[in-house]
Amino acid sequence: MSAERKQLRAAIVALLKASPATAAGNRVFANSAVPLAQQDLPCILVYPKSEAAEEFDAPRRYRRKVQMVIAVAAEQGTAPGAAALDDVLDDICAQIETKIFLDELIGGKAADSMLTGIEFDFSGEGEKAIGCARMTFEMEYFTDAPVDQSGTLEPLEEAGTKWDIPPSTPPSVDAEDLMELPQP
Secondary structure, three states, X not given: OOHHHHHHHXXXXXXXXXXXXXXXXXXXXXXXXXXXXXHHOOEEEEEEEEEXXXXXXXXOEEEEEEEEEEEEEEEOOOOOOOOOHHHHHHHHHHHHHHHHHHOOOHHHOOOEEEEEEEEEEEEOOOOOOEEEEEEEEEEEEEXXXXXXXXXXXXXXXXXXXXXXXXXXXXXXXXXXEEEEOOOO
């Protein structure tokens, strides 16, 4: 896993837990494999769905665009006057959107953040109806290729070039330069 992606996920969790907290309170988790119990709801799960990378600059630098999922899980309240499950999910999604849009650089961990879609799922099979809203944000960030730490690269001591100045038949070397580079 990319250390930068892990830091981005942690920054999103911290942002969503920060005051004013969402209706999920402190129940914000940085992965999708959290076993949830009824007392954990509502909660928010933050995890990457996919990531694309492309070479951006030299020396090797990558522009990465991760599809970060912020999933909200909630249950239908049974108390009189309890909000409908759809409303609970919509309210928490709106709180998340506000927090992300007010800090679209996610504390400096992202170059940009954009909401690209929301999917909803509902299940009424248990004692209470449970729903999930999966918000997908495309978040862009940059990473550099690792620097060779092995020390196996030989120092560049000299460079040379040769020119064949046309018209010359047959090709011949008309000029040549050899540069010796200073060494530390």
